[in-house]
Amino acid sequence: xxxxxxxxxxxxxxxxxxxxxxxxxxxxxxxxxxxxxxxxxxxxxxxxxxxxxxxxxxxxxxxxxxxxxxxxxxxxxxxxxxxxxxxxxxxxxxxxxxxxxxxxxxxxxxxxxxxxxxxxxxxxxxxxxxxxxxxxxxxxxxxxxxxxxxxxxxxxxxxxxxxxxxxxxxxxxxxxxxxxxxxxxxxxxxxxxxxxxxxxxxxxxxxxxxxxxxxxxxxxxxxxxxxxxxxxxxxxxxxxxxxxxxxxxxxxxxxxxxxxxxxxxxxxxxxxxxxxxxxxxxxxxxxxxxxxxxxxxxxxxxxxxxxxxxxxxxxxxxxxxxxxxxxxxxxxxxxxxxxxxxxxxxxxxxxxxxxxxxxxxxxxxxxxxxxxxxxxxxxxxxxxxxxxxxxxxxxxxxxxxxxxxxxxxxxxxxxxxxxxxxxxxxxxxxxxxxxxxxxxxxxxxxxxxxxxxxxxxxxxxxxxxxxxxxxxxx
Amino acid sequence: xxxxxxxxxxxxxxxxxxxxxxxxxxxxxxxxxxxxxxxxxxxxxxxxxxxxxxxxxxxxxxxxxxxxxxxxxxxxxxxxxxxxxxxxxxxxxxxxxxxxxxxxxxxxxxxxxxxxxxxxxxxxxxxxxxxxxxxxxxxxxxxxxxxxxxxxxxxxxxxxxxxxxxxxxxxxxxxxxxxxxxxxxxxxxxxxxxxxxxxxxxxxxxxxxxxxxxxxxxxxxxxxxxxxxxxxxxx
Ligand code: SF4
Numbered sequence: 001x002x003x004x005x006x007x008x009x010x011x012x013x014x015x016x017x018x019x020x021x022x023x024x025x026x027x028x029x030x031x032x033x034x035x036x037x038x039x040x041x042x043x044x045x046x047x048x049x050x051x052x053x054x055x056x057x058x059x060x061x062x063x064x065x066x067x068x069x070x071x072x073x074x075x076x077x078x079x080x081x082x083x084x085x086x087x088x089x090x091x092x093x094x095x096x097x098x099x100x101x102x103x104x105x106x107x108x109x110x111x112x113x114x115x116x117x118x119x120x121x122x123x124x125x126x127x128x129x130x131x132x133x134x135x136x137x138x139x140x141x142x143x144x145x146x147x148x149x150x151x152x153x154x155x156x157x158x159x160x161x162x163x164x165x166x167x168x169x170x171x172x173x174x175x176x177x178x179x180x181x182x183x184x185x186x187x188x189x190x191x192x193x194x195x196x197x198x199x200x201x202x203x204x205x206x207x208x209x210x211x212x213x214x215x216x217x218x219x220x221x222x223x224x225x226x227x228x229x230x231x232x233x234x235x236x237x238x239x240x241x242x243x244x245x246x247x248x249x250x251x252x253x254x255x256x257x258x259x260x261x262x263x264x265x266x267x268x269x270x271x272x273x274x275x276x277x278x279x280x281x282x283x284x285x286x287x288x289x290x291x292x293x294x295x296x297x298x299x300x301x302x303x304x305x306x307x308x309x310x311x312x313x314x315x316x317x318x319x320x321x322x323x324x325x326x327x328x329x330x331x332x333x334x335x336x337x338x339x340x341x342x343x344x345x346x347x348x349x350x351x352x353x354x355x356x357x358x359x360x361x362x363x364x365x366x367x368x369x370x371x372x373x374x375x376x377x378x379x380x381x382x383x384x385x386x387x388x389x390x391x392x393x394x395x396x397x398x399x400x401x402x403x404x405x406x407x408x409x410x411x412x413x414x415x416x417x418x419x420x421x422x423x424x425x426x427x428x429x430x431x432x433x434x435x436x437x438x439x440x441x442x443x444x445x446x447x448x449x450x451x452x453x454x455x456x457x458x459x460x461x462x463x464x465x466x467x468x469x470x471x472x473x474x
Numbered sequence: 475x476x477x478x479x480x481x482x483x484x485x486x487x488x489x490x491x492x493x494x495x496x497x498x499x500x501x502x503x504x505x506x507x508x509x510x511x512x513x514x515x516x517x518x519x520x521x522x523x524x525x526x527x528x529x530x531x532x533x534x535x536x537x538x539x540x541x542x543x544x545x546x547x548x549x550x551x552x553x554x555x556x557x558x559x560x561x562x563x564x565x566x567x568x569x570x571x572x573x574x575x576x577x578x579x580x581x582x583x584x585x586x587x588x589x590x591x592x593x594x595x596x597x598x599x600x601x602x603x604x605x606x607x608x609x610x611x612x613x614x615x616x617x618x619x620x621x622x623x624x625x626x627x628x629x630x631x632x633x634x635x636x637x638x639x640x641x642x643x644x645x646x647x648x649x650x651x652x653x654x655x656x657x658x659x660x661x662x663x664x665x666x667x668x669x670x671x672x673x674x675x676x677x678x679x680x681x682x683x684x685x686x687x688x689x690x691x692x693x694x695x696x697x698x699x700x701x702x703x704x705x706x707x708x709x
Contacts, residue, residue: 043525044525052516084479090480153688183688186697190698191698195607219697220698229641246666247662254526254658265624268679269625279631280674282630282637283630283676300491303495306496
């Protein structure tokens with residue numbers, strides 16, 4: 001077992017036994033489900049909308065070279081500087097370079113999981129910049145020096161009391177138990193930062209090829225402020241965010257909101273097509289779009305799992321996942337949590353190190369059912385397991401199965417084993433789950449089925465001979 | 475040292491990766507109107523059959539827009555004349571105790587904003603951020619209102635830049651009845667007709683006042699953007 005797998009097991013055990021934490025997550029997600037179902041119900045046909053979304057993303061990803069080239073040409077034509085980064089390090093270097101060139105000190109950032117993926121904040125802080133996360137949830141986890149708990153709801157694991165104490169300790173605010181007041185405290189702090197920031201950094205939810213625009217979805221207005229007031233705006237965009245046409249957003253924007261957050265539409269859906277244009281009264285002087293590969297092309301090269309790049313990061317699969325709901329977002333140790341994280345992390349960070357996430361699934365298929373772009377998530381988990389086993393077969397499993405086959409092929413041995421099972425079973429009980437138990441990985445948390453006192457064979461033979469005896473007696 | 479662009483390498487990797495085609499995962503759809511696999515992605519007017527239904531008449535759409543505004547906590551006032559709109563604005567100014575406002579040169583909006591006779595910052599020729607931050611309200615125009623979602627489409631041109639509609643705590647939109655469109659697809663088509671290929675650098679669908687659910691998933695209005703959003707519809 002790798003160190004990552006051991007850490008995952010340790011954290012998962014800790015979180016699943018924390019009933020308070022589990023209660024919190026279940027409650028938060030209950031409300032989401034009700035709302036999501038209500039708004040899904042307003043669609044005339046959700047399943048066909050979902051299929052259309054999947055087809056559009058299929059087209060975008062399977063002709064990615066063409067669409068990406070068009071996106072770059074169109075957005076550059078309006079004065080945007082596009083940088084294509086092969087790795088996270090190249091993207092970081094470029095962004096740090098722009099910051100240094102422009103003597104940037106203070107940076108306001110709106111939520112971006114892609115920035116998390118490449119450790120952008122650390123790199124910028126290392127270069128002497130101060131980075132303020134402006135999304136309320138991100139702001140809270142940044143103050144706690146924690147990673148986001150969930151793709152979409154970064155601070156869903158915290159109660160208002162914990163947040164109040166945090167604000168009191170870090171910002172010197174008065175304790176309060178009102179979410180509204182807590183939000184206003186963050187608002188006041190952040191207002192100053194928007195006005196003073198030299199640079200704004202954002203992610204993007206979609207990149208429209210045809211018109212050369214990025215689209216950002218948010219509820220708070222923090223991304224709009226971060227991209228309006230500072231003189232420089234940098235958007236970090238994964239290459240898979242492409243959609244071919246502007247009108248495709250008429251489908252994706254409502255579906256993203258409904259599937260991900262149980263909203264009919266997110267509060268602000270904004271398109272940015274360049275820096276401030278002639279005749280416009282505000283907006284940044286410089287607009288940079290950093291397009292990030294960072295091993296996405298490896299996922300692209302696997303036709304079987306290519307559709308994992310269709311993901312619009314709505315978070316629906318996390319919300320419904322029984323594993324996520326019990327182990328929580330921090331146990332995964334990945335940037336992307338939940339089913340989609342378990343599918344793509346092996347591609348982004350190495351199969352052998354991260355295969356354990358694909359094994360931590362009940363394969364119930366709730367994720368596949370919830371995904372608005374119809375990614376076959378639970379089958380991808382199975383494929384990861386298969387690929388991992390193919391790449392590095394396990395000797396003990398091989399021996400186990402060879403032994404099983406041998407016994408099954410030899411009736412004498414089979415009969416002997418059914419006889420011996422009731423004898424060994426009580427002996428096994430004595431060591432069950434302990435160090436001396438060869439099956440402990442399995443039996444620590446599970447019971448073996450009690451062996452029947454009589455095999456079906458024996459039962460049948462008995463029954464038949466009894467019957468004969470009865471008939472013979474008449 | 476500046477990082478060097480990896481354009482060629484990344485494109486080469488993409489082309490290499492795409493040499494093996496991926497299967498279309500979805501079986502043929504049950505419905506005739508839906509696209510068959512391999513037919514290319516569906517056209518945007520096909521979306522209408524699947525998204526929430528919008529009534530055909532202007533009146534249906536007004537009712538739907540009003541319903542959505544109510545759910546989103548957008549204040550909506552439908553007014554019979556420009557004079558009524560001016561009176562409504564004056565009422566809002568009194569109720570919310572506006573002492574300075576911001577607006578922009580817009581043929582429909584500016585005359586109404588001027589009737590308030592309050593110190594008014596116009597963003598058209600540039601402005602200092604702290605001055606705009608101090609304003610109690612922003613009065614802007616828009617490109618379209620969307621019945622299906624209760625959204626307002628704004629752009630750099632129609633709403634006085636990027637910040638005017640998001641920095642002050644109260645955003646008031648003045649729109650004409652004729653600006654109401656049924657759905658997002660229609661709003662995007664309208665924007666295309668109006669702007670392409672000289673697109674503004676900023677276009678935004680505003681759907682209700684700024685909000686967050688980041689603390690215990692409890693809804694709070696006015697996270698970073700406006701706490702209040704008012705739409706005045708004039709004939
Ligand atoms: S895999 Fe599907 S459900 Fe999960 S985050 Fe991505 S789009 Fe949403």
